Amino acid sequence: MPEWLEVVMRSLLFVVVLFLITKWLGKKQLSELSFFEYVVGITIGSIGAEVITGLERNIFNGIIGIVVFSAIPFLADMLSLKSKTFRDFIEGRATVFIKDGKIMEENLKKEKYTTDELLELLRKRDIFRVADVEFALLEPTGDLSVMLKKENQPLTPKDVNLTVASVKEPQTVIMDGKILDEPLSTIGRNRSWLKTELEKQGVTIENVFLGQIDSYGQLTIDLFDDKIQVSSPQEKTLILSTMKKCQADLELFALGTEVKEAKQMYSKNSKKLQEAINKVTPILRR
Incomplete structure (x- = not known):
C-alpha cells in the first residue's frame, strides 16, 4: 500500500475513533472541562496525530493528515x-434535564452530570431554585436552555396590554474619530446634522471613539478620553416635557375663558x- 494512502486510511480511522470517544464522554466535554479532562483531550489528540503522521516523519504525510481532517468535517456538514x-x-x-x-x-x-453541576448551570442563568424552573434542556453544544414557570418569568409589555414602539438596531x-457616511445616510441623516448634535454636547468628531444613533434618532457617543463626562441624550425628555406643558396650558386656557365653546374645546x-402623553410616556422615559 502506498504510504500516502496509508496516511489517509489512518486519518479516517482515528477520526471515527476520536468521535466515538467524544460521544461516549458526553456533552459535558463541550461545555466545561476540568484540568484532568483538558490534559486527556490534548493527549488523545497528540497520540492520534503521532500515529497518523509518524511513518517516517515526512512533512508530506503531515499535510495529507491535515487535509483529510479538514475535509471530513466539511463532508459531515x-x-x-x-x-x-x-x-x-x-x-x-x-x-431534557427538568420537565x-x-x-x-x-x-x-x-449525560454524566451530577446534581451539583446542574445547580451550577442554573446559577449561571441567575436561577437559584429548581422549583422556579418549568423546563430545562441540555443542548447538543453543552449549553443549558431554561424556561421558567409562568409566575417567575419577567413581566413584558404584552402581559399588561401595553403597546410599545418597535426598536431597530442602532x-x-x-468610529475611531471618523464619520461613516453609509449608516448615516441609511437613517436619513447627514454630516451637518451630526456635527450639530456633537456641538450640542461640546465635542468634536476627532475626540469621538464611537458614535451610535438609536431608533429614536438619539446620538450617544464614547470619547477617547474616558475622564471626560458626556451628558445623556435629552431629546425624549424634552419632547415629554413639551407635551406636558402644552397639556397644562390647555387646562389653564379652559379655566381662564368665559366662552362656553372655547372652554369645551x-x-x-x-x-x-x-x-397621548399616557401612551408615549413609557417610550419617552426609556
Missing part, C-alpha cells in the same frame, strides 16, 4: 444538511393630549 438521521447522530440531540418542574435523574446520569456613524383637547 454537507451530509447533515441532507439527512436528519445523520445530523442527529453526528451532532446529537438535546437532553414540569421535576429533575430527570436518568437523563442526568446519561447605527454606528462614528380646550378641555376636550387637553384630555386628548393627556391620553
Whole structure:
C-alpha cells in the first residue's frame, strides 16, 4: 500500500475513533472541562496525530493528515444538511434535564452530570431554585436552555396590554474619530446634522471613539478620553416635557375663558393630549 494512502486510511480511522470517544464522554466535554479532562483531550489528540503522521516523519504525510481532517468535517456538514438521521447522530440531540418542574435523574446520569453541576448551570442563568424552573434542556453544544414557570418569568409589555414602539438596531456613524457616511445616510441623516448634535454636547468628531444613533434618532457617543463626562441624550425628555406643558396650558386656557365653546374645546383637547402623553410616556422615559 502506498504510504500516502496509508496516511489517509489512518486519518479516517482515528477520526471515527476520536468521535466515538467524544460521544461516549458526553456533552459535558463541550461545555466545561476540568484540568484532568483538558490534559486527556490534548493527549488523545497528540497520540492520534503521532500515529497518523509518524511513518517516517515526512512533512508530506503531515499535510495529507491535515487535509483529510479538514475535509471530513466539511463532508459531515454537507451530509447533515441532507439527512436528519445523520445530523442527529453526528451532532446529537438535546437532553431534557427538568420537565414540569421535576429533575430527570436518568437523563442526568446519561449525560454524566451530577446534581451539583446542574445547580451550577442554573446559577449561571441567575436561577437559584429548581422549583422556579418549568423546563430545562441540555443542548447538543453543552449549553443549558431554561424556561421558567409562568409566575417567575419577567413581566413584558404584552402581559399588561401595553403597546410599545418597535426598536431597530442602532447605527454606528462614528468610529475611531471618523464619520461613516453609509449608516448615516441609511437613517436619513447627514454630516451637518451630526456635527450639530456633537456641538450640542461640546465635542468634536476627532475626540469621538464611537458614535451610535438609536431608533429614536438619539446620538450617544464614547470619547477617547474616558475622564471626560458626556451628558445623556435629552431629546425624549424634552419632547415629554413639551407635551406636558402644552397639556397644562390647555387646562389653564379652559379655566381662564368665559366662552362656553372655547372652554369645551380646550378641555376636550387637553384630555386628548393627556391620553397621548399616557401612551408615549413609557417610550419617552426609556
